[in-house]
Amino acid sequence: MPNLLQATPLFAVRGVALDAETTGLDVRRARMIEFAAVHLDGGRLDRANAFQSLVACDVEIPAASRAVHGLDREALRGAPAFEVLYPGIMAFLAGRVVIGHTIGFDIAMLTKEAERLGQRFVQPLALDIRLLAQLAEPGLPSYSLEALGAWLEIAPQERHRALGDAMAAGLIFLALAPRLRDRGIRTVGEAVAASRRITDAMAGAAPPAWELRPPAQDGDPLPKLDSYPYRHRVRDVMRADPVILPEETPVAAALAAMTGRGVSSVFLGGEGAGPEATAILTERDLLRAIGRHGAEALALPAGRFASRPVVAVPADAFLYRAIGRMSARNIRHLAVTDDEDRIVGVVTPLKLLQLRAGTAVALGDDIDAAPDAPALGQIWSRLPLMARALLAEDVPARLIAAVIAREVGALTRRAAILAEAELVAEGAGPAPCAYAVLVLGSAGRGESLLAMDQDNALVFAEGEPEGEADRWFARLGRRMAAILDEVGVPLCKGGVMASEPAFRGSLATWRQRIAQWLGRSSPEDLLSVDIVFDFKAVHGDKAMAERLWRDAWAAAKGQIPFLKLLAENAGQPAAGLTLFGGLRTEDDGRIDLKRTGLKDIVTTARLLALHHGLPRHATQARLEAVAELGAGGASDLAEIDRDHALLLDCILSQQLADIAEGLSPSNRVAPGTIGKARTAALKQALGRLSILDDLRRDQLSG
Template identity: 50%
Template sequence: MARPLPATPLIALDAVVLDLETTGLDVRSARIVQVGAVRLSEGHAAEDGALSLLVDPGEPIPPASTAIHGVGNDAVAGAPGPSEALAQIAAFAGERIVIGHTIGFDLAVLKAESARAGAPWKRPRSLDTRVLAQVANPDLPGFGMEVIAGWLGVRLRDRHSAIGDALTTADLFLALIPHLRDRGIRTLAEAEAACKRLADAAAAQPGGWEEPVVAPRAERERGLARIDSYPYRHRIADVMTSPVLFGEAAMPLVQAARQMADQRISSLILPDEGEGYGIVTERDVLRAIARDGAAALDRPVGAIATRPLRTVPAEAFIYRAVGRMNRLKVRHLGVRDEAGALVGAISARDLLRLRATEAISLGDAIDDARNVAALAAAWARLPAVAESLVAEDVDARAIAGVISRELGAATRQAAVLAEAKLRQEGLGDPPVPYALLVLGSAGRGESLLALDQDNAIVFAEGEPDGPEDRYFARLGAEIADALHAIAVPYCKGGVMARNPAWRGSLATWHGRVASWLERSRPEDLLSVDIFFDLRAVHGESGLAHRLLADAQEGARGSLAFLKLLAEAGGKIHSPFGLFGALRTEDGRLDLKMSGLFPVVTAARILAIRHGIAERSTPRRLEGLRKRQVGAGADLERLVAAHAVLLKRVLAQQIEDIHDGVPPSNKVKVKALGRAEQSELKDALAAIGQVPHIVRDLMF
């Protein structure tokens, strides 16, 4: 079983919920008389296979204790002793997180029993529902199991029996998750940090208290697997060598084989005949000949084709193709451009130097998630992959590209799950073709680990609040809820397809963009800028392509709009204080507001103004330089500064995730070395010139 990941959303936690009944409440003398444990996986308690065990403590059970839990001396006669009970608990729990109500008491008892038995003791990582309830609702009159269950509407199960209390605790934990999420406690590490408050309760507990443990730094470093960074630094378009060779389904097999041999390629694509493109590979040809002999050569190639052809985007990273081939057990994939057109093919031969490690399979684990909890479990791998890439000294811009692609993939899979849910509810399939869009940093390929949702929907036709719009409103709400559940929070600014302003038909969107171009106040354009970073992640990408192209063309011709867009971004607040020192708040500096936001906004506006159809900030700035718009040295400094800021923010976010601190864009300046601080100051100084550059290059 894999080691628990700190970024695992609570809904996806693989855990054991444990409860002990004992001879007393003083851990120095309390002995186990009953064990109850149930496994928790993908948001459900597995009642089948639960551990329910009576234990002979080796001494009389006090009548006062029996009066509470009902376990007397006769009940435990002939039951296994503490040593066997400890072994069964260890085997049942493995390396899973242990959850309990006042779990510190149970852990202290287990430690004492281990000492008596001469058995090794290792504190498990643990969560306490009592403390989590206090975090989720500090105004409760008390934090006993009955009070918390009453607040959450959870039914008590056979109270004061070990298995009954374990099952009740499992229900409490699952019911607490949405309340914790509302308090900013979304992941295992964040919940562990909250549970450190158990230490404050130690003095109130008779006989001691076993504090919870989180993964120490040494364990984190040992668990940081080396990773082949090549598939994360290169895109499919970089290695795609197989051109698209089309053939007719009626073509004799011998002719298809001859074409593949002449072109020195290993596959032939057949046209879409209603079931998607087909593919015939050299292996298919050999199998047909082996099965039917020479007669196979005269048969139509369409008879042995596989449909539909599985595809990947040309701009996807290589690890995506490796993982997909591994999961689907195929050796060829079609490659599509941004508009959805088939532009090539990629084969296992092209990727021979790569292997489908667990990390590389990250993307397909997201694509294959069958429910929200499975999606959350797959999503939890992302920070670990990012951390491994940082350790391999991969450029932060490439890592941001990986994070962005997986955020897009998670958004797409949330839509797939939402569509399935609406079908189950009798609402049917989407009434018209549509495209689900990601905006902002996800669209630009510059997302880091402090994520929220920025998404939109464009559909082929339909009026506001019409039947089509109502369907997509519901779909957008389901998508938003699923992403929120996997620890991608709701957008605080409301930029989500569930809100009317961020969904609509193509005609509605055209009208919306036209109204933006006519605005006269910068405050009327808040959040509009990220629209111009849009990227389709699901559905009919052609709708998104048309919408963005038309919007860019309209905006390019409106200097007044672009100036308002620049003003809407606000003024750059200098991060420098007296004598050039960096000004911080609580020891941290917000590098998004002080640096990333100004350079991203400037690159976006200037790219629109000069007709540069790129999304990422570096490519937009490079596009300006290639067109000799402005001073090349100034633009190169901005590109370099952007990379420095991404690197610093990403490193801080990884550290915060391990510490159970919600990741943000605020960096601990004093934790940086002298060279790092100097590099950061140079980057921020370069970005301080952005207003002058924008003014010079706008016209």
């Protein structure tokens, strides 16, 4: 598996742009006479801390070379030898993607100079801006450093000197990143793979010694995971029915409540209040109060010694979220909230003694603390590696999809917070009213895989379409979408984003919108409407969003004409099997399992749950609820549920394999990579799709 750097978005890469000046171009004989490198962090070039040095040389510098860089033996007098510089160079490059123009030459020179010292230079992950420019703009007449600088309007640096060329290469790389993203090349791994395709097609065009070798493969990028926190949710370990007292409660009464209930903390605030309006008083707070005030503390209000606001985690979050949050905040008590953001429980270390907060566990809280988009991009690059580690621990793909969906929600929330901060900084002011950011589709259902795009929406308390509030939220939606796109969640091609008027509106606008949907007579009027019923709030006024979601489900219950239109709008699945029962693959030997099966299962489960008024988010929960109602054949629904899990497993495994090869993840699976047993099971699953059509027809025949 390639290392963590390969999953990093290009704009957020921890890189180092470098250049070497030499006595000639034949790496077998040439010597390095100047070296410079500059770090790239967070989309910026760290010019102030660049590494630059002349290098002592004991051979004659040819006149042709002197004419290029202007360096002669006199200029090198007193310069340190490469042997002296080498440790510093290696430290400066460590853990970074190496970037340069015709970078293969510079790496070859470093390799040769290291060999002269008896050292082995291990080729780092490297990107050649000459090749990246060809990918970004194939029709340029020249890809020289000068030509690229002119094309991208980058002011020339000190040409043919190491620091000037290194800085130019770094600036050009940063300018290429968004252009490459527009062409579907988002990560370092994808850029490496795409560059390799160019070099393969141009075999022999460059001296063999300059050619970049494929990057070395690492071992496991993450420590071995305890999968328990990824299999269980906070509600499984929380203590329910927490003690909630008024803030003016005397300390003595709070202490008595703790002792009587056998708990180590109480919450202070109103019943049904959220974390922002609640404080927490722990045993340690009581000890500090008594230590400071003696017996007099017992008569003082408990709120005087409490901590606020309370740190909380949703009840349906996975345990790794709770562990990471407690570790990051260094706290011992974590409030637990329901879908309407009310405190319903508490988690303490006693419940989590055997669970550690390691690299993977901390992913969620790292997202919550990211200061900007580049930092978000670096954190987001860890997601595929976490998914791979969980799959290696035999965590079911459906649970991994739920973990990914939680992180999509966290990422969307952080993007919204950063976007709002930018609006305030620009003078637009804070949000004009309460609002909630929603994730739709697979993220709302808790079924996200790694080939994702944006599906989000906005609901706000009040305001007319195109009114002042709507215009503010339109700006928020556009900036939020841009941040997510930069980080690695592409814009939705269908426009299902809060930046679009159709997926943004006040509570009243959304209610009117839903009523209009129910009265439509054409499936074309309901494009992308189905996934709205999957929505889940990830930021803001979650209680308002929860009410809207439940009201939408209540309104759709039993609305057979509307549900039939939704079914018609979803269309028939593409044929997954050939006439003789084989997997029907496309020209590239792959089969799109979303088009041929997954989408149909998700659609059917949603339609049946809507028809019977069973508000659930996950496909599995919807199928189980329909089965419990006796509204479908229990055995048929159980088979559909197993097929859903199988399709997710096949797709996720292929996505991880593709990412490892520098390919963009998709829903298309190569049957030869999933093994004979899963291939056989997949054929059976696709052959059962007729059950779905029968279920829809039987239940929506009214």
